Amino acid sequence: MKEQLFINKTYQFLLILLAFLLPLTVFGANVIIILIVLLWIFSGNYRSKYDQIITSKFLIASAVFYCLHVVGLIWTDDIKWGLEILHKMWYFILLLPVLFTIVEKKFIKYYVTAFLMAMTLTEVASYLIWFELISPFKMATVDNPSPFMSHVSYNPILTFAIYLVAHEIFLNDNLSKLKFSLYSFFALTMSINMFITGGRAGQVMYFVMISILIFQFFNSEKIKSLLVIMVVIPVIFFTAFIASPLFEERVHSAINDIVTYEINSNTSVGKRIDYMVNSWDIIKRNPLIGVGTGDFPNEFLKISIINENKDLFSTTTNPHNMYNLVFIQLGLIGIISFLSIFYFQIKQSFVSSNRFIRDVGLTLPLLFLVIMFSDSYLLGHYTTLLYVFFSSFLYKDFDEAK
Numbered sequence: 001m002k003e004q005l006f007i008n009k010t011y012q013f014l015l016i017l018l019a020f021l022l023p024l025t026v027f028g029a030n031v032i033i034i035l036i037v038l039l040w041i042f043s044g045n046y047r048s049k050y051d052q053i054i055t056s057k058f059l060i061a062s063a064v065f066y067c068l069h070v071v072g073l074i075w076t077d078d079i080k081w082g083l084e085i086l087h088k089m090w091y092f093i094l095l096l097p098v099l100f101t102i103v104e105k106k107f108i109k110y111y112v113t114a115f116l117m118a119m120t121l122t123e124v125a126s127y128l129i130w131f132e133l134i135s136p137f138k139m140a141t142v143d144n145p146s147p148f149m150s151h152v153s154y155n156p157i158l159t160f161a162i163y164l165v166a167h168e169i170f171l172n173d174n175l176s177k178l179k180f181s182l183y184s185f186f187a188l189t190m191s192i193n194m195f196i197t198g199g200r201a202g203q204v205m206y207f208v209m210i211s212i213l214i215f216q217f218f219n220s221e222k223i224k225s226l227l228v229i230m231v232v233i234p235v236i237f238f239t240a241f242i243a244s245p246l247f248e249e250r251v252h253s254a255i256n257d258i259v260t261y262e263i264n265s266n267t268s269v270g271k272r273i274d275y276m277v278n279s280w281d282i283i284k285r286n287p288l289i290g291v292g293t294g295d296f297p298n299e300f301l302k303i304s305i306i307n308e309n310k311d312l313f314s315t316t317t318n319p320h321n322m323y324n325l326v327f328i329q330l331g332l333i334g335i336i337s338f339l340s341i342f343y344f345q346i347k348q349s350f351v352s353s354n355r356f357i358r359d360v361g362l363t364l365p366l367l368f369l370v371i372m373f374s375d376s377y378l379l380g381h382y383t384t385l386l387y388v389f390f391s392s393f394l395y396k397d398f399d400e401a402k
Contacts, residue, residue, distance in 0.1 A: 155202020
């Protein structure tokens with residue numbers, strides 16, 4: 001009994017530490033993950049762990065999706081890259097069920113607080129770089145101060161952090177005046193930080209997040225929610241457009257890329273359009289079971305040559321769209337399996353009696369469903385770990401687990 005109590009306390013310490021390290025360091029987070037997994041493997045109590053996993057439809061859907069990638073190795077020609085894809089996705093088959101069985105309801109507030117403390121540090125570092133008080137480090141520059149990770153990952157994670165803080169401000173009636181003031185300050189400064197960094201997908205995700213938050217605030221009053229959204233979103237957009245040279249440049253760049261696509265497709269948006277066209281050409285040739293788990297790079301190179309997309313002749317491993325990648329690799333069966341994960345998340349969120357769990361549990365999958373149109377966000381370390389970590393306690397029936 002004492003031994004199990006000690007193990008549980010160790011788990012919670014490691015989970016809080018993992019939440020803190022999640023947006024700061026790949027190495028540090030991986031060390032904690034390894035410690036958690038090893039402790040889980042050798043700590044016994046396997047029947048209880050199995051029962052928790054097998055009764056979760058969300059976990060089963062995640063496991064099935066991963067196993068389809070294993071089966072997809074059968075008809076792939078590039079086994080090496082197929083194994084690399086399996087490696088990138090191991091969080092779904094191992095880490096997610098491990099975390100799911102050890103998270104505890106009473107510690108959720110500590111997980112969230114640790115994550116927000118780490119995001120506060122990243123925000124402070126970002127501003128220090130932007131104001132040139134410290135030298136840029138890692139991938140950050142003065143003009144694009146996204147510390148610790150690239151802006152591709154930073155802005156989506158920052159958006160989720162802003163949502164957690166804003167949810168407390170607008171939907172927690174028990175928030176003290178001091179916390180209300182602190183949270184309001186950080187929500188504002190984080191929102192400003194969103195537009196001095198260059199992650200366009202994260203910025204789109206931010207506007208979607210604001211819309212979701214407004215709907216949640218007004219609850220069932222849809223007309224009022226839509227009217228508020230029609231005012232708030234343009235105000236934020238044009239304020240950011242006027243105040244942030246980087247955001248203005250990124251908006252102009254995107255518009256110009258679209259307008260000049262027929263003349264020059266060798267642009268950021270132009271290439272994504274070509275990625276989309278080529279991806280669908282591959283899908284039409286292999287609609288049911290796809291080309292196999294490892295064959296996307298080779299098939300994409302072939303179709304680029306056929307379509308004479310000279311700018312895409314070099315091998316790419318990412319079509320900048322998670323849905324296209326899954327559809328190409330595993331066909332219609334794979335995309336149905338993939339979407340079923342989010343279906344069970346959304347369904348589970350509606351049955352929770354806890355307002356925070358219900359709202360955040362709905363928002364997490366919706367935000368990922370949006371940003372995965374622009375990149376494979378469940379194959380990157382930071383965003384995948386964010387998704388897996390928060391999913392481990394948002395979709396667990398703690399009453400049933402007892």
